Amino acid sequence: MNVIHHGAKHGVTGSCHQLNLPGGSLLVDCGRFQGHETGALDIDFDVTKINALIVTHAHIDHVGRIPWLLAAGYRGPIYLTHASQHLLPLMLDDALDIEGLAAKAREKILATLTMQMQPCDYKRWVPIECGKGVTVRFQPAGHILGSAYVEINDNDNTRIVFSGDLGPNQTPLLPDPQSPNRADFLFLESTYGNRKHQSIVDxxxxxxxxxxxxxxxxxxxxxxxxxxxxxxxxxxxxxxxxxxxxxxxxxxxxxxxxxxxxxxxxxxxxxxxxxxxxxxxxxxxxxxxxxxxxxxxxxxxxxxxxxxxxxxxxxxxxxxxxxxxxxxxxxxxxxxxxxxxxxxxxxxxxxxxxxxxxxxxxxxxxxxxxxxxxxxxxxxxxxMSGYSAHADQADLVSFVRSIKSSIQQVHLIHGETKAKRGLKSQLQALANVQQVIE
Ligand SMILES: [Zn+2]
Missing domain, CATH: 3.40.50.10890 (Rossmann fold)
Incomplete structure (x- = not known):
């Protein structure tokens, strides 16, 4: 197993991670760069090598490059939750509208997208088109409606988990994310890895x-x-x-x-x-x-x-x-x-x-x-704070601490250097973490 990051390895936008497994390759998210983090919209990797796209949630920094992925010829399945299937066309249509794309052109892209989306239930393993025996399970991430962290089981039973964006604990509208039972390799967001939010409760x-x-x-x-x-x-x-x-x-x-x-x-x-x-x-x-x-x-x-x-x-x-x-x-x-x-x-x-x-x-x-x-x-x-949709340092540490298996490697992604450093030192102290990689 190896992972190539096409975005959000050292920054917080443009999330796009390519997981290469023996039987094929899959992408986790295909987002746009935003704010001062600039990056090309055009896809600069070989899409013919990609067997499947998994979408963790419908924020533009996780899905905004999908139209460019389709334009580059990607016609494989797009796995996502039912609520994300509902939000994704809305979000892309809005983003492309802001970009100045005419209604007809937007409709065409959304029609292609609709054919490729394969909605999945939360908490259920589904086989995916990425070599024999590879399965994926979406778990509630508590970040926005439809958001998920994804567990991927390779056919040799290696468990790889991508956190997507994790929500904070104790928001009233969405349930708190529950940690996976097992993760051999965890790719963890670290947006607020060095910060503590003001209380959501008050x-x-x-x-x-x-x-x-x-x-x-x-x-x-x-x-x-x-x-x-x-x-x-x-x-x-x-x-x-x-x-x-x-x-x-x-x-x-x-x-x-x-x-x-x-x-x-x-x-x-x-x-x-x-x-x-x-x-x-x-x-x-x-x-x-x-x-x-x-x-x-x-x-x-x-x-x-x-x-x-x-x-x-x-x-x-x-x-x-x-x-x-x-x-x-x-x-x-x-x-x-x-x-x-x-x-x-x-x-x-x-x-x-x-x-x-x-x-x-x-x-x-x-x-x-x-x-x-x-x-x-x-x-x-x-x-005023308390309305962040992201887990803070304590939430992230508790997410990892509650994983029952021993984690071979935690890879910190989706975070600035300072945030990653802050989180790394906390995670290294956990008994179930063998190695943390910035
Ligand atoms: Zn997000």
Missing amino acids: RKARLANILHDAIKNQGTVIIPAFSVGRTQELLYDIEQLIHSHELSSSLPIIVDSPMAMKVTDSYRLFKRLWGNEAKHRVKSGRHPLAFEQCITIDSHEQHLAIVNQLASTEQSAIVVAASGMCTGGRVVNYLKALLPLASTEVLFCGYQAKGTLGSELVEAPNNVQIDDQSVPVKASIYT
């Missing part, structure tokens, strides 16, 4: 405090949020605050992101994959992701109208809009119109990469440049 209370202040000021709270995962986690917490009367039931909650709404619909369609607390809420007759005062904005005209309304009336409202780092999407228009108002609050609850408008705003500047226009910043800016 994030709702912290969110309530910030929202209360804004509502007292009679202003709009703008929450830039990623369409997948974070928007749904936020809606889930906001519904609870309304239910417990901590937020007024007349306060408009505006979700202005067509993509986020499509993804939210997918979350609702796959309620069976939710965690126990979320399922319990549904059983008691509540609608955690589609409650009454949640207003969804669809058309661009509606969007512009609501931006103008909020800017001219300064009425209290909570707006959740993409993109999460304010690099584009509808949140930009809200910021342009509402940053000059002292009654506005902007609440960041996700990582802001260097060079983005989000990262500038976090520093609470006096003004920012948006679309070549200087916009004064009178709004209050808040940052």
